[in-house]
Amino acid sequence: MISDLDSQKTEKALMLTLDGEQVAFEAGETIYEISERHRREVPTLCYDERLEAFGACRLCVVEVEGIRNPVASCTTKASEGMVIKTKTEAIEKHRKTLLELVTSENRNVDVNKLSGYASQELKILVDRYDAGTGRFAGKKSGTSNEKDKNPFILRDYDNCISCYRCVRVCAEREGDYAINVMNRGFNTQIITEFENDLRDSECTFCGQCVQTCPTGALGDKKALRDADTEGEIKKTRTICPYCGVGCSVDMMSKGDKIVGVQPAMDGPANEGALCIKGQFAFDFIQNADRLKKPMIRRDDGELHECEWEEALNFAAAGFAKVRDKFGRHSVYGIASGRAPHEAAYTMQKYIRATYGTNYIDNCSRA
Amino acid sequence: MSNPLADMEKPDLIFAIGTNMTECHPVAATRLKRALTSGAKMIVADPRQTRLAKMAHLHLPIRVGSDVALLLAMAHVIQREDLINANFIADRTAGGEEFLEHIKEFTPEWASEICEVPAADIEEAGLLYGRGNPSAIYYTLGITEHICGVDNVQSLCNIALMTGNLGIEGGGINPMRGQNNIQGAGDCGAVPNNFPGFQPCDNPESTEKFSKLYQTEIDGVKGITKVTALDNCGKGIHAMIIDGENTVVTDPDKNHCEHALKSLDHLVVIDIFMTETAQLADVVFPATAWGETDGVQTNTERRVQRLRAAVPPVGEAKPDWWIVSEIAKRMGVPGFEYNSAKDVFNELCELSPIYAGLDWDRIEDSEYQWPVPDKDHPGTPMLHENEFKNGRGKFTVVGYRDPAEVISDDFPLWLTTGRRLEAYHSRTQTGRSAGIEYLLSHESLEVHPDDAERLGLIHGGMAKMASARGEIEIEVKVTDMSPKGTVFTSFSFAEVPVNILTGSGYDPVTQTAELKVCPVKVTAVK
Amino acid sequence: MSNEELIARWKDEPAPLLPLLHAFHNRDGWLSEESIRAVSKGLKIPLAELFGTVTFYHHFSREEPGKSAPRVCTGNICCLHGGNELLESLKSEGATPMPCAGRCDDMIPVIIGDQALVGLTKETLVHRATPMPVPNPGGVTECVFSKIREEGRATLDGYRATGGYAGLEKAVQGTPQDVIDIVTESKLAGRGGAGFPTGVKWKAVADAPGDPKCIVCNADEGEPGCFKDRTLMDHDPFAMIEGMTLAAFATGAPLGLIYLRYEYPETEAILENAIEDARANGLLGENILGSGFTFHLYVRRGAGAYICGEEGSLLNSLEGKHPFPRNKPPFPVTHGFNDKPTAVNNVETLASVPHIVANGAQWYRDLGLGDHPGTKVISLSGDVQRPGNYEVPFGLPLQTLIHEWAGGPPPGRTVQAVTMAGLSGGFLGGENLDVTLDDPCIKSKGSFLGAGGIMVFDDSRNMVDAAHDAMEFYAHESCGKCFPCRIGTQRMTERLNGSSPKLSQEEWIAEINDIGDTMKSTSACGLGMAAPHVTESLMRYFPEQVEAHLSDKA
Numbered sequence A: 001m002i003s004d005l006d007s008q009k010t011e012k013a014l015m016l017t018l019d020g021e022q023v024a025f026e027a028g029e030t031i032y033e034i035s036e037r038h039r040r041e042v043p044t045l046c047y048d049e050r051l052e053a054f055g056a057c058r059l060c061v062v063e064v065e066g067i068r069n070p071v072a073s074c075t076t077k078a079s080e081g082m083v084i085k086t087k088t089e090a091i092e093k094h095r096k097t098l099l100e101l102v103t104s105e106n107r108n109v110d111v112n113k114l115s116g117y118a119s120q121e122l123k124i125l126v127d128r129y130d131a132g133t134g135r136f137a138g139k140k141s142g143t144s145n146e147k148d149k150n151p152f153i154l155r156d157y158d159n160c161i162s163c164y165r166c167v168r169v170c171a172e173r174e175g176d177y178a179i180n181v182m183n184r185g186f187n188t189q190i191i192t193e194f195e196n197d198l199r200d201s202e203c204t205f206c207g208q209c210v211q212t213c214p215t216g217a218l219g220d221k222k223a224l225r226d227a228d229t230e231g232e233i234k235k236t237r238t239i240c241p242y243c244g245v246g247c248s249v250d251m252m253s254k255g256d257k258i259v260g261v262q263p264a265m266d267g268p269a270n271e272g273a274l275c276i277k278g279q280f281a282f283d284f285i286q287n288a289d290r291l292k293k294p295m296i297r298r299d300d301g302e303l304h305e306c307e308w309e310e311a312l313n314f315a316a317a318g319f320a321k322v323r324d325k326f327g328r329h330s331v332y333g334i335a336s337g338r339a340p341h342e343a344a345y346t347m348q349k350y351i352r353a354t355y356g357t358n359y360i361d362n363c364s365r366a
Numbered sequence B: 001m002s003n004p005l006a007d008m009e010k011p012d013l014i015f016a017i018g019t020n021m022t023e024c025h026p027v028a029a030t031r032l033k034r035a036l037t038s039g040a041k042m043i044v045a046d047p048r049q050t051r052l053a054k055m056a057h058l059h060l061p062i063r064v065g066s067d068v069a070l071l072l073a074m075a076h077v078i079q080r081e082d083l084i085n086a087n088f089i090a091d092r093t094a095g096g097e098e099f100l101e102h103i104k105e106f107t108p109e110w111a112s113e114i115c116e117v118p119a120a121d122i123e124e125a126g127l128l129y130g131r132g133n134p135s136a137i138y139y140t141l142g143i144t145e146h147i148c149g150v151d152n153v154q155s156l157c158n159i160a161l162m163t164g165n166l167g168i169e170g171g172g173i174n175p176m177r178g179q180n181n182i183q184g185a186g187d188c189g190a191v192p193n194n195f196p197g198f199q200p201c202d203n204p205e206s207t208e209k210f211s212k213l214y215q216t217e218i219d220g221v222k223g224i225t226k227v228t229a230l231d232n233c234g235k236g237i238h239a240m241i242i243d244g245e246n247t248v249v250t251d252p253d254k255n256h257c258e259h260a261l262k263s264l265d266h267l268v269v270i271d272i273f274m275t276e277t278a279q280l281a282d283v284v285f286p287a288t289a290w291g292e293t294d295g296v297q298t299n300t301e302r303r304v305q306r307l308r309a310a311v312p313p314v315g316e317a318k319p320d321w322w323i324v325s326e327i328a329k330r331m332g333v334p335g336f337e338y339n340s341a342k343d344v345f346n347e348l349c350e351l352s353p354i355y356a357g358l359d360w361d362r363i364e365d366s367e368y369q370w371p372v373p374d375k376d377h378p379g380t381p382m383l384h385e386n387e388f389k390n391g392r393g394k395f396t397v398v399g400y401r402d403p404a405e406v407i408s409d410d411f412p413l414w415l416t417t418g419r420r421l422e423a424y425h426s427r428t429q430t431g432r433s434a435g436i437e438y439l440l441s442h443e444s445l446e447v448h449p450d451d452a453e454r455l456g457l458i459h460g461g462m463a464k465m466a467s468a469r470g471e472i473e474i475e476v477k478v479t480d481m482s483p484k485g486t487v488f489t490s491f492s493f494a495e496v497p498v499n500i501l502t503g504s505g506y507d508p509v510t511q512t513a514e515l516k517v518c519p520v521k522v523t524a525v526k
Numbered sequence C: 001m002s003n004e005e006l007i008a009r010w011k012d013e014p015a016p017l018l019p020l021l022h023a024f025h026n027r028d029g030w031l032s033e034e035s036i037r038a039v040s041k042g043l044k045i046p047l048a049e050l051f052g053t054v055t056f057y058h059h060f061s062r063e064e065p066g067k068s069a070p071r072v073c074t075g076n077i078c079c080l081h082g083g084n085e086l087l088e089s090l091k092s093e094g095a096t097p098m099p100c101a102g103r104c105d106d107m108i109p110v111i112i113g114d115q116a117l118v119g120l121t122k123e124t125l126v127h128r129a130t131p132m133p134v135p136n137p138g139g140v141t142e143c144v145f146s147k148i149r150e151e152g153r154a155t156l157d158g159y160r161a162t163g164g165y166a167g168l169e170k171a172v173q174g175t176p177q178d179v180i181d182i183v184t185e186s187k188l189a190g191r192g193g194a195g196f197p198t199g200v201k202w203k204a205v206a207d208a209p210g211d212p213k214c215i216v217c218n219a220d221e222g223e224p225g226c227f228k229d230r231t232l233m234d235h236d237p238f239a240m241i242e243g244m245t246l247a248a249f250a251t252g253a254p255l256g257l258i259y260l261r262y263e264y265p266e267t268e269a270i271l272e273n274a275i276e277d278a279r280a281n282g283l284l285g286e287n288i289l290g291s292g293f294t295f296h297l298y299v300r301r302g303a304g305a306y307i308c309g310e311e312g313s314l315l316n317s318l319e320g321k322h323p324f325p326r327n328k329p330p331f332p333v334t335h336g337f338n339d340k341p342t343a344v345n346n347v348e349t350l351a352s353v354p355h356i357v358a359n360g361a362q363w364y365r366d367l368g369l370g371d372h373p374g375t376k377v378i379s380l381s382g383d384v385q386r387p388g389n390y391e392v393p394f395g396l397p398l399q400t401l402i403h404e405w406a407g408g409p410p411p412g413r414t415v416q417a418v419t420m421a422g423l424s425g426g427f428l429g430g431e432n433l434d435v436t437l438d439d440p441c442i443k444s445k446g447s448f449l450g451a452g453g454i455m456v457f458d459d460s461r462n463m464v465d466a467a468h469d470a471m472e473f474y475a476h477e478s479c480g481k482c483f484p485c486r487i488g489t490q491r492m493t494e495r496l497n498g499s500s501p502k503l504s505q506e507e508w509i510a511e512i513n514d515i516g517d518t519m520k521s522t523s524a525c526g527l528g529m530a531a532p533h534v535t536e537s538l539m540r541y542f543p544e545q546v547e548a549h550l551s552d553k554a
Helices: A002-011 A031-037 A089-105 A121-128 A165-174 A208-212 A276-280 A308-326 A341-355 B005-009 B026-037 B051-055 B067-080 B086-092 B096-105 B108-115 B119-131 B149-163 B182-187 B204-213 B226-231 B254-262 B320-330 B341-351 B449-455 C003-010 C017-028 C033-043 C047-056 C076-080 C083-089 C156-161 C166-173 C176-186 C198-207 C228-235 C237-251 C265-280 C311-318 C347-359 C361-365 C398-405 C439-443 C463-477 C483-497 C505-522 C526-541 C543-553
Strands: A014-018 A021-025 A061-064 A083-085 A153-155 A180-182 A189-191 A218-220 A233-239 A248-254 A257-263 A295-297 A303-305 A331-335 A360-362 B013-017 B041-045 B058-060 B135-139 B173-175 B239-243 B266-271 B283-286 B295-298 B304-307 B413-418 B444-447 B462-467 B470-478 B486-490 B518-524 C071-073 C096-098 C108-112 C115-119 C214-219 C255-260 C285-288 C293-301 C342-346 C375-382 C388-393 C415-419 C427-429 C453-458
Touching: A014 A031, A031 A061, A061 A089, A089 A121, A089 C483, A089 C505, A153 A208, A165 A208, A165 B026, A180 C047, A189 C047, A208 A218, A208 A257, A233 B304, A257 A276, A295 A308, A308 A331, A308 A341, A308 B239, A308 B266, A308 B283, A308 B320, A331 A341, A331 B226, A341 A360, A341 B182, A341 B239, A341 B295, A341 B320, A341 B341, A360 B182, A360 B226, B005 B026, B005 B135, B013 B026, B013 B119, B026 B041, B026 B051, B041 B051, B041 B119, B058 B119, B067 B096, B067 B108, B067 B119, B067 B149, B086 B149, B096 B149, B108 B119, B119 B135, B119 B149, B135 B149, B149 B173, B182 B295, B204 B341, B226 B254, B239 B320, B266 B320, B295 B341, B444 B449, B444 B462, B449 B470, B449 B518, C003 C017, C003 C033, C017 C033, C017 C293, C033 C047, C071 C083, C076 C083, C076 C375, C076 C463, C083 C096, C083 C108, C115 C265, C156 C237, C156 C265, C166 C237, C166 C347, C176 C198, C176 C237, C176 C347, C176 C361, C198 C237, C198 C342, C214 C237, C214 C311, C214 C347, C228 C237, C228 C265, C228 C347, C228 C375, C237 C255, C237 C265, C237 C293, C237 C342, C237 C347, C255 C265, C255 C311, C265 C293, C311 C342, C342 C347, C347 C361, C347 C375, C375 C398, C388 C398, C398 C415, C398 C453, C415 C463, C427 C463, C427 C526, C463 C483, C463 C526, C463 C543, C483 C505, C483 C526, C505 C526, C505 C543, C526 C543
Parallel strands: A014 A083, A331 A360, A331 B239, B013 B041, B013 B135, B041 B058, B135 B173, B239 B266, B266 B283, B413 B486, B444 B470, C071 C096, C214 C255, C214 C342, C255 C293, C375 C453
Antiparallel strands: A014 A021, A061 A083, A153 A218, A180 A189, A233 A248, A248 A257, A295 A303, A295 B283, B295 B304, B413 B518, B444 B486, B462 B470, B462 B518, C071 C108, C108 C115, C285 C293, C375 C388, C415 C427, C415 C453
């Protein structure tokens, strides 16, 4: 009997009051998660849904009836019957003050969108709360690392707000523990061990820190090469072309130029992660070495560029000649494990349909 | 992979063998790291002290090519300590009795001699794997690129079957595919033994089906593999079409390969760069690259995902499927009247049972893992959940065999090869991406400090490395990453064409080359 | 000892990071890159994380001469006594400042190596014991100080000869619940300042699932103007140890850790010796007093971080993590040391328990005046004639303590202000000096008693400077985790020392008020919530001094 009662109890939906509205929630959910679900637009700067809630920025504080001080909604689990207000005048005032404080320690709030996936978060909030007031002026925090000459990750800590998302994503998601926080209070600074360059640390240049940084203090140096290139940034969802994990990415282009890659936070295989290759090794595509026209080997024994029609005819004629001379088992096709399905499919079909053989393979044996 | 990538955060025990995952599949490795953070234990069997090995609770630096011995002894321990799953063996497997009898003689002490690791560590590995609930196996080419690659895989299957670690969340046998669409190439039938969707070529029904579809009579037998085809160049094979593969650099025994391709009457290469292979071609077609191509690829967990073009192709580059189709059309072959990648993919779905429930539009959001047998099917994140494809999971009785070549007075060191994080294959792509050279500017040979001292090699100095097939020069890097007696390098740099040396043998079943083992001699270059 | 030997010595001990770092720090006098690498490898802590953690602590030197270089207290009271001048005179020897070192009833402390010296000039530094509290000037019955002045009390024999361990002997005859009941009935509450009922805390730990449970003694007495725990530990160490043992018995915890602040090197030796004696005599370890109960107790020395007195930070510090405060809930009673149920108690709280168990709950409650149960040790310092620790009954008028017990301010001076709770309660001044020493009264004035540190400022003192020194301390000690505290303490400090950009009086006040409101409401731990008390009370009691400060600037 008792267990029956228990199970009834757990089946009953948990309820709380969110800004006057009755809402259901599941055990273990935080106030922030529930608020997000109900589109309350609670502001945050230290929050990344992939990371353990940290409770540093305090922007997400909300009022809970019966609790004297506002609570950080990201770290506070909801409980039955809670009465929550996400947007009182007092709360909004605290948020504005916090954003004014953050703005006061930062040298530049307006960073280029190419810096990283989350790079506009601070800018958006400062605009939303009209917090660029210049109040609370004083010493700036963080020192840009000019010494680290790595070609991938900008380390402009002048714009760092010490939310530690980079440190946490490196530890919790990437598992590299390459960076951490040195000193304390206003003197905190993101560093590697002994303040070495990233190259000499455990860093694998996966770029996760860049993409979670809400201020552009960490930036994608390769993408930023095109900061001044004309055109809007277009994002195209596709899949990384390297290993077999199949990470989802958004390829960024301006006009006809590919300018960078960002991980897809909702990619099923990667959930926002990439590695150095997927993140930074994209510019082979528009490299000057690319083959631009078909080529055929002419009588001089050299390959020469030609028109498609000639090359296709030349290729077809060559195969026909070999088939006619040596029979249909004399032609072999090797498909690519790098090209899409359509390439492999047409290649096998070409062999099977043209020669009636199974003389087809791919590069998986090496 | 038998299990989805998401499952990599769930094992109780991780057994990673022959996989340098943090370098070769870095994003997948992050999931294993998270599993470790939440308390999983990990065994890593790898001759080298890779980053993954450093994270392991138990690292087994086994001698290259000794995997079967290790796995037999682990199975022995699992049985001796009664860690087998008798119900699973009885209900879902075949051949268990014979296998369990077979492994009785293979003690950890026996394997210790072959693997060159302490018997106690092998014992512990058996206990850890046997007790894990669940235990998951991850492997890559360190398992397959051996003459006994199939034996290795079957040995892994054996321990998974005997402990019932298949068809369960967080367990399974999980090969990590090394190339973005190598799984897809197989799915599409670009193999000599299967039509699209793994419909066997030696099955008359399949042959009839495809003969009809493709309007020609197709051989009712398997074709030859690429390895055999290369061997037969100029002696039966006289023309080849190669798409997107730098065969000359990535395949074993470079000189042999080059010679083979040169002896063809007609070689057509489709690629995005003028690779070493393309340079040998009679016709080279410029293909569209990543970011310029619409299409589909399948990842290592059988997830079928869309590629989308973001920018127009450079120059006059064309999609691979278009190029192949145009050649076919010019040879009067019917059935290549495609207007788009979508047309091609949808045709594939129509004739492949594992894709039957898919089409171009349905895979918009990457949500399906094959098999998806019909339109109502949600996809199959985990294989073997309730039954194996062919009914019962079969144990295989395997024995240990030496590699094709073993070390000798002439070639006293083991060379093993692999990849590095920052480079991909023959670097046609990563080598042309700005900044990579800041981290990895050239290749080097990793040599254990004791070997370096004995051979008079100095860190940063040059060495000559020779095998029975050739020799190369390479910079020396003295590091304890490599165990004593084994040296390591990657095959990524054309300046260090290590595949001049490799190619001692092939797995008799798959004809995969034994790229992971090659006896060599290393001498200092003054 | 070699790196390997040091690591082998510590790696399997509970809470090994701090003692291992100290072992290297002691061996070499500083923490070299090589040492940090060795510790990282030995304890499997990622190198960057360990490096970051090491830099968090004020007293770990990462360069020579490091540990042997003098550290001079420049806390609020020592500044009144010439701390900055003493620091200047020792600069040639590599001296650096340190925040309040918990000896405000004495001359200026200077730590050199593992010795805490005191003196007013470089030439007159001496090594001497912590001052003993004077006999109670009010003649009232004491609890924790009731036996402290007895001859030999700091030895095990002397402790037992003066009634020590009577409480434990009595307790082990009964049940753990009996101990919880008596402590609950006594109304003893956390004397570190939070005032949480001790019996309730112990009950929660006893009832919480998870093993091994742990008793942590918070001896990180970092609050400026507080020096009571030092006196208790130096002169009556067994009382606290017995108190911990009783806590362990009550909650079923086999493990105890004393988190001792770095600045008390002599205390560490006293505690280590006392623990060893207790262990040798069957009062710690296995089968205590033949009752079958086990309690292993260890001392862990901090390395200079005020925030480590905050229990979440303290636990993270013990666990070898970056000492940021933890998000609550969960609380330590369910998720404490190594995520196991843990009672974190202050030294004074624990030292009270043996007396309470021996004499009864009623006895203890009756020690207070009126409705206020029990006693509190007040660390009184600054501009009074007899600074020191005084155990007062709750409800004693502040003026009685200052003027009658401690002799009042120097001749010719009047009391302008006092601080409460060390610094955390801000200032009291004017007619609010007429409070009684109990939380209901003091809280009604917008402050709180906290750990019981009271600093007295006479009418010659500039209160804006005093407020600045206090805020600078908070800024120095802010951990850097939550935004309001990390930025707010810095901005407040700048506004109090005039280094901020020019502001009108209205702007200045509005900024201070806005920062203060947000810090109090949204900070993640007590540090950021408490710091605005300083500015609030400054503006409340001394508006004319604020005005003068602002017009000086203008």
